[in-house]
Amino acid sequence: MDHINDIAALDQAHALHPWTHFDSFAAEAPLVIERGEGCHLWDRDGRQYLDAVGGLWCTNIGLGRREMAEAIAAQAEKLAFSNTFVDMTHGPAALLSAKLAEIAPGNLNRVHFTTGGSTAIDSAYRMAVYYHRCRGEIERTHVIARDDSYHGSTFASISIGKRAGDKVPEFHYKAEGIHHVSSPNSYRRPERMSAPAFCDHLVAEFEAKIAEVGPERIAAFFAEPIQASGGVIMPPEGYLRRMWQVCQTHGILFIADEVVTGFGRLGKWFAAKDVFGAQPDMICCAKGLSSGYQPIGAVIFSDDIYEAMQGDRWYASGFTYSGHPVACAAALKNIEIIEREDLLAHATEIGAYFQDRLATLSDLPLVGCVRGKGLIACVENVADKASKTLLPDEVDVGKRISDTAEGLGLMVRPIGHLNVMSPPLVITRDQVDFVVDKLEQAIGQVADALTRDGVKIG
Numbered sequence: 001m002d003h004i005n006d007i008a009a010l011d012q013a014h015a016l017h018p019w020t021h022f023d024s025f026a027a028e029a030p031l032v033i034e035r036g037e038g039c040h041l042w043d044r045d046g047r048q049y050l051d052a053v054g055g056l057w058c059t060n061i062g063l064g065r066r067e068m069a070e071a072i073a074a075q076a077e078k079l080a081f082s083n084t085f086v087d088m089t090h091g092p093a094a095l096l097s098a099k100l101a102e103i104a105p106g107n108l109n110r111v112h113f114t115t116g117g118s119t120a121i122d123s124a125y126r127m128a129v130y131y132h133r134c135r136g137e138i139e140r141t142h143v144i145a146r147d148d149s150y151h152g153s154t155f156a157s158i159s160i161g162k163r164a165g166d167k168v169p170e171f172h173y174k175a176e177g178i179h180h181v182s183s184p185n186s187y188r189r190p191e192r193m194s195a196p197a198f199c200d201h202l203v204a205e206f207e208a209k210i211a212e213v214g215p216e217r218i219a220a221f222f223a224e225p226i227q228a229s230g231g232v233i234m235p236p237e238g239y240l241r242r243m244w245q246v247c248q249t250h251g252i253l254f255i256a257d258e259v260v261t262g263f264g265r266l267g268k269w270f271a272a273k274d275v276f277g278a279q280p281d282m283i284c285c286a287k288g289l290s291s292g293y294q295p296i297g298a299v300i301f302s303d304d305i306y307e308a309m310q311g312d313r314w315y316a317s318g319f320t321y322s323g324h325p326v327a328c329a330a331a332l333k334n335i336e337i338i339e340r341e342d343l344l345a346h347a348t349e350i351g352a353y354f355q356d357r358l359a360t361l362s363d364l365p366l367v368g369c370v371r372g373k374g375l376i377a378c379v380e381n382v383a384d385k386a387s388k389t390l391l392p393d394e395v396d397v398g399k400r401i402s403d404t405a406e407g408l409g410l411m412v413r414p415i416g417h418l419n420v421m422s423p424p425l426v427i428t429r430d431q432v433d434f435v436v437d438k439l440e441q442a443i444g445q446v447a448d449a450l451t452r453d454g455v456k457i458g
């Protein structure tokens, strides 16, 4: 067995991957990626792919930057680790918390570091309850989230999320104290309901849920500005702001899960306030915070929350690697690069081009909907455009398209019948053209194959 095959074989023999499907993993060797630069990946056989997935919604500044490697190496050499528990700190953690306070909206001037997005959600959940308790509102322990949401994979964050397929029967989830309201999926809104009426309906449903649970028992509402892994769910105009206003009326903390939407994906540092007009009490972020160069997450929260928590009490939450010096150094360099290269402006401009070009795919017979904003997008594949009926599950259309695209040198992510994309912010026009051309080709090839197999599409 040569070294190359060794990797796949060793992996198959010993690794348990996140979200793996046991039977298919046992049957098929994993794709071994060896190198990355900018928007591109190369596999172990030297095949090049344009990674329109952006790693996993995270490689915002693009891969292979020497400057990042140098910043990481320099910090590892100077101080690879020192904890930030109780009253110890170091330069990178202090500087990064100040920088995050500077770029976060409103009075979100306080930062609690975590190890990624899930632990940020978990920590925000705990902080919300802690905050209310400090203010004497001891009953506020319940939270509300939405259908089709993904908030991570710790016990608490997976329980808060509600995406079809995530809550498998073999695992146990926390249900008590966690409530859900409808997904704001404009494409799949009830037939003959206008978008504004749909928005009214969602807000009324939220109010009704709050009344049912009891507003005095609800600590927080969790919301991704655009529900990413749930299928790039595009809410109706004004939705997020109105949900935030409802939260304000009832003293419910509005927690924006900006793990995907943060750090430029929608052309702003954060999207809840600057894109959708909703000022969060907390922002959970990760991914683009370091562009995936180091694992790191953060809860950025308001001065009001910080003030309320003061006193003769312990904040008994945090991780060995909270504020890890090397991860913080990477995040600082990443933010510096985004600023220096004006990547927020670039993402705005190229994001508009990306959406325009992708929209042309809606004419394809298999495509029911192309949606997104900035550099996050989804193609929803259907059997019938008019009725929006799905193809049978066993067709596995999203995976067939992504496999075909992979053969054409393009990576898109399948989620059920969807194909989602979140390319690095540094993507160029030529690369956008490549993504759209190859995806069109892949969808066409899959549609032809399905038609040949007698599957009805139209």
Ligand SMILES: Cc1ncc(COP(=O)(O)O)c(C=O)c1O
Pocket: 057, 116, 117, 118, 119, 121, 150, 151, 152, 153, 224, 228, 229, 257, 258, 259, 260, 286, 287
């Ligand atoms: C919106 C959202 N929140 C939270 C998470 C969890 O982040 P992590 O995988 O870094 O724990 C993800 C991951 O995809 C996400 O998309």
